[in-house]
Amino acid sequence: MTGQGSPGRTTVRVGSAAGRADAGGAESCSSGESARRPSCPLPTPGAASGGCAYDGSAITLVPVADVAHLVHGPIGCVGNSWETRGSLSSGPTLYRRAFTTAMGEHDVIFGGEARLREAVLDVGRRFRPAAVFVYLTCVPALIGDDVEAICRDAAAELGIPVVPVLAAGFAGTKNAGNRLGGAALLTHVIGTAEPSYTTAYDVNLIGEYNIAGELWQIQPLLDRLGIRVLSRISGDARYAELTWAHRAKASMVVCSRALLSLAADLQSQYGVPWFEGSFYGVRATSEALRGFAQVLGDPELADRTEAVVAEQEARVAARLTPYRQRLAGVRAVLYTGGVKSWSMVAALQDTGVEVVATGTTKSSPDDVTRIRGLLGADAQLIEEGNPRDLLRIVRESGATLLAAGGRNRYTAMKGRVAFLDVNQERHQAYAGYDGVVALAAEIDRILSSPVFDRVRRPPPWAAGTPSRTLDNPRVPLGLEG
Amino acid sequence: MATIVASSKPVTVDPLRHSAPLGAVLAFLGVARCMPLLHSSQGCAALAKVLLTRHFRETIPLQTSALSEITTILGSGDSLLAGIDTVADRQQPELIAVITTGLVDAAGEDVRRTLRLRTAGPPVVLAAVSDLGGGLEQGYCAAVEALIAELALPRNGVSIDDQVTLLPGPVLTPLDVEELARTAQAFGLRTVVLPDSSRSLDGHLDADWDPLLSGGTPLSAIAAAGRSAAVLALGSGLATAGRMLAGPEAWTVPHAVGLDASDALVAHLAAVAGREVPEALRHWRSRLTDGLLDASGVLAGRRVALALEPDLLSGVAALLTEAGCHVVTAITPTASDHLGAMPCDEVVIGDFEDAEDRTRDGGAELLVASSHGAAAARRLGIPLLRLGFPVVDRLGAQHLTSVGYRGSLRLLFAAANELLAARDLAPTPPTTSREGPC
Numbered sequence: 001m002t003g004q005g006s007p008g009r010t011t012v013r014v015g016s017a018a019g020r021a022d023a024g025g026a027e028s029c030s031s032g033e034s035a036r037r038p039s040c041p042l043p044t045p046g047a048a049s050g051g052c053a054y055d056g057s058a059i060t061l062v063p064v065a066d067v068a069h070l071v072h073g074p075i076g077c078v079g080n081s082w083e084t085r086g087s088l089s090s091g092p093t094l095y096r097r098a099f100t101t102a103m104g105e106h107d108v109i110f111g112g113e114a115r116l117r118e119a120v121l122d123v124g125r126r127f128r129p130a131a132v133f134v135y136l137t138c139v140p141a142l143i144g145d146d147v148e149a150i151c152r153d154a155a156a157e158l159g160i161p162v163v164p165v166l167a168a169g170f171a172g173t174k175n176a177g178n179r180l181g182g183a184a185l186l187t188h189v190i191g192t193a194e195p196s197y198t199t200a201y202d203v204n205l206i207g208e209y210n211i212a213g214e215l216w217q218i219q220p221l222l223d224r225l226g227i228r229v230l231s232r233i234s235g236d237a238r239y240a241e242l243t244w245a246h247r248a249k250a251s252m253v254v255c256s257r258a259l260l261s262l263a264a265d266l267q268s269q270y271g272v273p274w275f276e277g278s279f280y281g282v283r284a285t286s287e288a289l290r291g292f293a294q295v296l297g298d299p300e301l302a303d304r305t306e307a308v309v310a311e312q313e314a315r316v317a318a319r320l321t322p323y324r325q326r327l328a329g330v331r332a333v334l335y336t337g338g339v340k341s342w343s344m345v346a347a348l349q350d351t352g353v354e355v356v357a358t359g360t361t362k363s364s365p366d367d368v369t370r371i372r373g374l375l376g377a378d379a380q381l382i383e384e385g386n387p388r389d390l391l392r393i394v395r396e397s398g399a400t401l402l403a404a405g406g407r408n409r410y411t412a413m414k415g416r417v418a419f420l421d422v423n424q425e426r427h428q429a430y431a432g433y434d435g436v437v438a439l440a441a442e443i444d445r446i447l448s449s450p451v452f453d454r455v456r457r458p459p460p461w462a463a464g465t466p467s468r469t470l471d472n473p474r475v476p477l478g479l480e481g
Numbered sequence: 482m483a484t485i486v487a488s489s490k491p492v493t494v495d496p497l498r499h500s501a502p503l504g505a506v507l508a509f510l511g512v513a514r515c516m517p518l519l520h521s522s523q524g525c526a527a528l529a530k531v532l533l534t535r536h537f538r539e540t541i542p543l544q545t546s547a548l549s550e551i552t553t554i555l556g557s558g559d560s561l562l563a564g565i566d567t568v569a570d571r572q573q574p575e576l577i578a579v580i581t582t583g584l585v586d587a588a589g590e591d592v593r594r595t596l597r598l599r600t601a602g603p604p605v606v607l608a609a610v611s612d613l614g615g616g617l618e619q620g621y622c623a624a625v626e627a628l629i630a631e632l633a634l635p636r637n638g639v640s641i642d643d644q645v646t647l648l649p650g651p652v653l654t655p656l657d658v659e660e661l662a663r664t665a666q667a668f669g670l671r672t673v674v675l676p677d678s679s680r681s682l683d684g685h686l687d688a689d690w691d692p693l694l695s696g697g698t699p700l701s702a703i704a705a706a707g708r709s710a711a712v713l714a715l716g717s718g719l720a721t722a723g724r725m726l727a728g729p730e731a732w733t734v735p736h737a738v739g740l741d742a743s744d745a746l747v748a749h750l751a752a753v754a755g756r757e758v759p760e761a762l763r764h765w766r767s768r769l770t771d772g773l774l775d776a777s778g779v780l781a782g783r784r785v786a787l788a789l790e791p792d793l794l795s796g797v798a799a800l801l802t803e804a805g806c807h808v809v810t811a812i813t814p815t816a817s818d819h820l821g822a823m824p825c826d827e828v829v830i831g832d833f834e835d836a837e838d839r840t841r842d843g844g845a846e847l848l849v850a851s852s853h854g855a856a857a858a859r860r861l862g863i864p865l866l867r868l869g870f871p872v873v874d875r876l877g878a879q880h881l882t883s884v885g886y887r888g889s890l891r892l893l894f895a896a897a898n899e900l901l902a903a904r905d906l907a908p909t910p911p912t913t914s915r916e917g918p919c
């Protein structure tokens with residue numbers, strides 16, 4: 001918000017190729033390295049949570065809409081995960097289809113390469129994708145299928161790119177998979193073609209997945225500034241635009257620690273400068289827009305940006321005022337990891353909600369510093385939140401809202417607490433200035449439900465409980481009277 | 482009678498099949514204070530948990546031995562034992578169910594040997610399954626067999642006269658399981674239900690949050706499962722489990738969907754109990770027969786396509802055929818003996834791409850499938866009747882019943898209503914030109 005003290009405000013973090021080590025640092029816990037490096041904790045048997053590297057690579061790459069995404073592995077890998085992600089496309093829908101080799105015992109004994117080869121050729125011929133992405137999983141990695149060789153041969157035969165994504169599940173965490181997905185693009189896709197023309201304002205968005213259409217909340221802002229998104233990596237992307245990402249004049253890494261290394265590599269190999277930011281919240285959005293001007297080094301763009309920022313902040317402030325009044329005093333516990341933890345804290349604060357605790361799983365020391373800046377030194381930071389702990393923290397802090405990923409929705413419901421989905425499965429878009437208003441409206445709507453009080457009330461036949469009516473039922477904005 | 486055809490594509494497109502480990506997890510979630518532990522890399526458990534959570538809208542207890550590349554190659558036994566100790570300590574389960582996966586299968590681990598190294602802690606059962614073969618049904622049934630082998634007391638002549646053991650199959654929803662048990666109880670029979678999801682996955686609000694589900698078959702009931710006067714299994718894959726409990730006396734049918742199959746279930750229970758069919762059940766039968774008449778106008782001659790697990794496939798085909806529908810295509814993920822007896826020309830072992838192609842070719846007006854069928858139905862411009870697993874884009878998956886007179890009636894009306902809602906009943910005016918103002 002404009003005008004309010006914003007302790008978390010920092011200037012945009014501009015990266016450098018030298019920042020590569022830092023960027024990769026927390027995220028290199030993948031194949032081979034994890035066992036050797038003490039900084040890469042292995043998941044604890046019996047107390048593990050979170051997806052695998054394959055899952056992470058799919059999150060990063062499956063949004064590419066005109067590509068056939070083929071999972072080489074047993075049925076479980078794709079069978080349990082297809083149609084779970086909320087990335088939208090403005091055109092092709094091929095990315096939504098689940099292709100798999102569905103390996104069987106026979107493939108383990110004789111190797112899965114023959115089956116994979118036939119599968120790639122069949123998909124390439126029948127579905128005519130712009131490219132085929134082949135995802136490695138644990139079983140073929142274990143038996144040593146040479147996925148790269150199969151992809152090379154199939155590409156030659158089909159005449160379209162066939163890209164190996166080498167992020168077998170057991171190679172690391174979901175974050176490691178995000179990074180390996182980015183690495184696959186750098187190795188096999190980026191730099192393989194040229195755009196028909198370039199402008200001084202061509203940029204890449206890295207780590208923006210167009211969940212529920214968030215890209216479409218951001219793009220109009222960039223249009224107004226005359227900034228052209230050359231490559232979307234990867235929300236609503238088409239294969240072709242990935243191939244010329246190296247011609248951008250700047251990259252923005254959107255809420256993704258894991259993909260910082262891709263940005264850093266684009267800088268060191270092609271000289272594309274980058275910065276890191278977020279589109280969640282008013283302050284972050286303004287920072288991000290300024291970041292483009294700063295990294296592109298264009299004073300005239302900087303002036304235009306200031307004008308747009310001032311106008312948008314004023315407009316959004318007016319729209320948020322009624323929500324901020326209504327949501328004042330509402331306490332929320334946020335549980336999401338990584339960069340998103342600080343940017344979501346800021347976004348929730350913009351709506352007037354008080355964030356009393358937040359998760360810091362997967363957050364870097366830098367993220368934690370930012371969170372402390374936003375929440376104050378005595379903010380409660382949740383390292384690892386199992387459902388029981390989350391409910392305890394909610395109760396102890398007097399929160400009435402749990403904002404977290406879909407897997408914790410029913411934790412909240414069982415604890416009779418309102419829930420806001422802030423992860424990839426959600427159906428609401430919260431990016432940019434309009435996204436903050438949408439977020440405020442959604443919180444207002446969710447909190448207006450009378451059920452959380454109602455279900456706490458004992459039934460009338462329970463001993464010693466006087467019956468009472470609900471106090472102050474909330475009515476969402478726009479529905480009063 | 483149907484011909485069984487296996488789809489022969491080199492690639493699976495939009496899979497209908499679920500992994501066997503998922504089926505095993507599903508079975509174990511119907512056992513009281515049981516903690517399922519996938520012997521796998523952590524992603525397998527995370528993804529399965531997300532899917533089960535989305536379908537049941539419950540927090541699902543599921544852990545993993547969290548294998549890394551290194552532990553997979555060098556030997557995963559220590560990780561498994563450590564995982565067992567951790568969940569025994571943290572969740573305090575009364576039973577730990579270890580479920581193997583394709584990864585340990587491919588690595589050639591001797592899991593049974595590893596488990597023999599345990600000296601203390603809660604009992605452990607092992608479902609030795611793999612996502613390299615079979616599907617939901619095979620995994621589920623292997624889990625039930627493992628429970629019986631480890632925990633049921635041997636049959637030694639002692640039998641509890643008024644007790645029946647009911648083995649609900651993988652496609653029964655929690656409220657189907659309840660319907661099955663109530664039907665038996667209506668005859669004055671006491672029931673052992675294994676597994677029993679009716680109070681664990683049914684979606685109910687407990688006073689306090691616990692990492693394990695409430696409800697489920699108590700271990701004491703599993704122990705007594707082999708001492709019943711009769712064993713009834715509703716699921717063709719449960720024939721082995723039934724035999725383990727009752728030898729050749731076990732009664733196994735693929736389903737109890739539709740008038741005929743519900744009649745068979747009720748008649749069998751009447752014979753077991755040695756009693757008349759109670760009035761309440763007879764009345765439900767009269768509601769179903771009335772419903773069949775009411776729905777006949779909507780359903781007679783309608784062309785329907787089914788993409789479901791084997792037991793549900795033949796159950797739904799039976800009911801809709803009784804109501805006058807034509808099953809133009811039936812797609813199922815895994816083969817099963819009873820499919821040949823289905824009232825359609827062919828049954829295809831395939832995926833949703835096969836389902837979409839054949840639904841289009843057959844001119845079907847309704848598709849019955851899980852939420853994964855929604856995209857195909859949308860492309861085809863026909864309604865989808867959601868049934869099976871997973872149903873994630875509608876509320877109340879637990880309540881999608883099909884078993885017995887009551888469940889059949891619900892399903893019948895749901896199918897007819899989908900067609901009623903989709904059909905534009907207004908006649909289209911002819912396009913011939915006419916004189917003067919319209």
Ligand code: SF4
Pocket residue numbers: 052053054055073076077136137138139168169170521522523524525526528584
């Ligand atoms: S951990 Fe391995 S086997 Fe399991 S889902 Fe991930 S890639 Fe597949």
